Amino acid sequence: MNSRNSILSAKVDIEIPFHDCDPMQVVWHGNYPRYMEVARCELLRLFDYDYGQMNDSGYLWPIIDMQIKYVGSARFSQHIEVTAYLKEIENRLKIDYLIKDKATQKTLTKAYTVQVAVDMATEEMQFASPPILHEKLAKVLP
Secondary structure, eight states, X not given: OOSTTOSEEEEEEEEOOGGGXXXXXXXXXXXXXXXXXXXXXXHHHHTTXXXXXXXXXXXXXXXXXXXXXEOSOOBTTOEEEEEEEEEEOSSSEEEEEEEEETTTXXXXXXXXXXXXXXXXXXXXXXXXXXXXXXXXXXXXXX
């Protein structure tokens, strides 16, 4: 779960809202995937293949695996940076995430998700990423 060998990355800033916290004003662990989703959507928009475009291209991309390592706690009103790193594209989308305190740059969370393409017409999982993914990425990569 790191930035080495990433194909593309995107970073978003989020201020922790009160409703994401437990009574001790610490972010409830189940909210971290939502922060990752915000960064993932920003990453996908960089190459014009967010969830709307995925749908239009005839593929769903469900998450089939996710791992989260909680290193520190985010708290109410804290500003965090969530960076998504695109790591693999051939047979799946593997995205690593790093969540840091914006002010101190202290690491709070490390994670990754894995998504696979599913043909909407046949509902069959694709064992290789569809050509549309490579076409979209080719427009933004050197």
